[in-house]
Amino acid sequence: MAEFHGVKSRWEIKYEWSGGIAISRFMQGLKEGKILGVKCPHCKRVLVPPRIFCERCFIELTEWVELSPRGKINTFSIAYIDTNALPISTPQINAVIDLDDARGIIGIFHIIGEAKPEEIYVGMPVEAVFRPAEERTGSILDIKYFRPLKEGKPNE
Amino acid sequence: MSYEVAVVGVGQTKFEYQSKKTTQELVFEAAKKALDDAGMTLEEIDTVVYGSAPDGFDGINMKGEHVIDAAGALGKPFERVFVGGATGALAPITGYYHVASGLSRATLVICQEKMSPCKPKPQGLFNTIFDEFTDRPMGINLIYIFALEMNRYMTVNKIKLETLAKVSVKNKKNAMDNPYAQLPMEITVEDVLNAPVMAYPVTKYHISPSSDGAAAAVFVNKNIAKYKEKPVWIAGVGWCLDSTYWTNRDLAYPKYVEYAARQAYNMAGIKNPQKEIQVAEPYDPFSYKELQHAEGLLLANRGEGWKLIEEGIAYRDGKLPLSPSGGLLGVGNPIAAAGMMKFNEIVLQLRGDAGKRQVKNNPKVGVVQAWGGLMQFTGVLVLKA
Numbered sequence: 170m171a172e173f174h175g176v177k178s179r180w181e182i183k184y185e186w187s188g189g190i191a192i193s194r195f196m197q198g199l200k201e202g203k204i205l206g207v208k209c210p211h212c213k214r215v216l217v218p219p220r221i222f223c224e225r226c227f228i229e230l231t232e233w234v235e236l237s238p239r240g241k242i243n244t245f246s247i248a249y250i251d252t253n254a255l256p257i258s259t260p261q262i263n264a265v266i267d268l269d270d271a272r273g274i275i276g277i278f279h280i281i282g283e284a285k286p287e288e289i290y291v292g293m294p295v296e297a298v299f300r301p302a303e304e305r306t307g308s309i310l311d312i313k314y315f316r317p318l319k320e321g322k323p324n325e
Numbered sequence: 326m327s328y329e330v331a332v333v334g335v336g337q338t339k340f341e342y343q344s345k346k347t348t349q350e351l352v353f354e355a356a357k358k359a360l361d362d363a364g365m366t367l368e369e370i371d372t373v374v375y376g377s378a379p380d381g382f383d384g385i386n387m388k389g390e391h392v393i394d395a396a397g398a399l400g401k402p403f404e405r406v407f408v409g410g411a412t413g414a415l416a417p418i419t420g421y422y423h424v425a426s427g428l429s430r431a432t433l434v435i436c437q438e439k440m441s442p443c444k445p446k447p448q449g450l451f452n453t454i455f456d457e458f459t460d461r462p463m464g465i466n467l468i469y470i471f472a473l474e475m476n477r478y479m480t481v482n483k484i485k486l487e488t489l490a491k492v493s494v495k496n497k498k499n500a501m502d503n504p505y506a507q508l509p510m511e512i513t514v515e516d517v518l519n520a521p522v523m524a525y526p527v528t529k530y531h532i533s534p535s536s537d538g539a540a541a542a543v544f545v546n547k548n549i550a551k552y553k554e555k556p557v558w559i560a561g562v563g564w565c566l567d568s569t570y571w572t573n574r575d576l577a578y579p580k581y582v583e584y585a586a587r588q589a590y591n592m593a594g595i596k597n598p599q600k601e602i603q604v605a606e607p608y609d610p611f612s613y614k615e616l617q618h619a620e621g622l623l624l625a626n627r628g629e630g631w632k633l634i635e636e637g638i639a640y641r642d643g644k645l646p647l648s649p650s651g652g653l654l655g656v657g658n659p660i661a662a663a664g665m666m667k668f669n670e671i672v673l674q675l676r677g678d679a680g681k682r683q684v685k686n687n688p689k690v691g692v693v694q695a696w697g698g699l700m701q702f703t704g705v706l707v708l709k710a
Binding site for chain 2: 178180184192196218220224243247248249250251252253263264274286308
């Protein structure tokens with residue numbers, strides 16, 4: 170059989186997305202150092218990330234609330250690879266954090282900082298650490314990371 | 326009313342990384358093998374269903390249109406199914422509907438994926454299936470998410486890594502008897518545990534590989550099936566989705582898999598799946614997924630999936646063999662084609678045509694499940710000999 174031929178190429182496509190009604194307000198909240206959610210008057214859950222509807226009760230949601238930045242680790246992982254599955258030198262602690270004020274299974278995905286991998290456990294109390302106000306851009310990355318909450322008190 | 330539907334032909338390509346064959350060449354090879362196995366020609370096919378997941382892998386947008394010539398779809402109704410890993414169940418379910426409705430006498434279903442063209446690694450593309458604002462900036466990929474889900478599943482159910490490692494050992498060993506397998510190997514539990522960690526608790530051997538490949542099957546009505554030697558009947562179908570807000574889900578138990586399974590079992594008249602199902606291909610992109618999905622499929626009690634492997638039930642000579650094909654862990658994971666491969670394996674097992682992979686309990690009833698989408702989409706089919 171003849172040799173196989175190959176060719177290299179790339180898609181050069183740029184996008185610009187609107188955050189829409191709910192995520193725009195969520196991002197504005199992060200810029201102000203707050204985690205915002207929407208409350209469903211029917212099932213009483215506070216939804217994060219916020220959306221303009223409750224997917225279970227199927228009603229429009231308009232009641233915005235600020236949540237405590239504290240929660241507990243629902244599950245965690247220690248990643249030795251990056252997004253492209255290529256090795257990284259410093260492991261990254263990924264976690265789903267159940268927010269204390271959310272009621273029900275309402276978590277947020279983020280990384281854990283100021284902690285060693287071997288100290289982390291499921292159920293560990295943590296709190297969000299925001300970047301300094303002047304560095305915030307209205308992004309999920311305005312939360313620098315979540316860190317362990319020592320003896321249930323805010324860290325200094 | 327609906328018409329009874331039988332599968333009368335199956336076929337697949339080898340699963341491998343960086344196949345030199347094109348998307349069309351893989352599609353044609355699997356389609357032709359399925360037709361040959363059925364003893365049928367393209368003229369006898371009324372409709373064609375094609376399943377493939379994100380276009381981004383092989384970098385061909387609107388890939389459905391790209392394959393119609395190779396899929397034998399010229400001059401026929403053609404439909405593409407596009408639901409990630411669940412495509413491998415939803416494409417055969419769609420094929421079932423075409424024939425069950427009476428609109429088609431015979432339908433050719435082909436699932437195919439070519440992941441390897443995506444550089445530097447296909448895994449990076451998975452970042453683009455998530456939310457632009459809350460997930461993508463975090464650099465998320467599927468290994469990150471499955472490592473989180475695996476840890477939650479292990480923690481809630483108090484399962485040891487050693488137990489999950491046994492699933493990898495079993496499936497990779499089963500794949501030794503599969504001529505189409507990408508990662509057949511005999512390894513030990515220690516090999517799995519000591520393999521390089523990708524994202525704790527996931528080591529290299531807890532995860533299925535990226536793959537290229539295709540698998541296909543021919544679905545026909547009763548009038549055609551009666552002339553075929555060993556028709557396998559579609560007895561029940563079901564599918565179900567959970568929320569796309571993945572951090573708002575129960576990561577330990579897949580309730581939506583249970584809902585899909587109950588739909589399929591009700592339709593098939595299965596009252597006690599643990600007693601009546603004799604062979605199963607639950608979706609196993611990761612070791613823990615086989616056991617978690619077996620629970621969702623009601624093949625084990627909730628939280629007791631570990632018993633299937635620890636008590637020897639899941640092996641080929643066990644009471645309820647799981648993934649006798651070698652599964653995604655052993656045969657490979659060309660997304661859409663992976664589930665279709667598992668579907669075809671159940672067909673071969675019920676026909677008694679699985680060769681060295683044939684399970685020992687002479688099965689007449691089997692179940693196959695595929696799963697994916699945004700890790701919350703599942704489809705289930707119950708098959709009977």
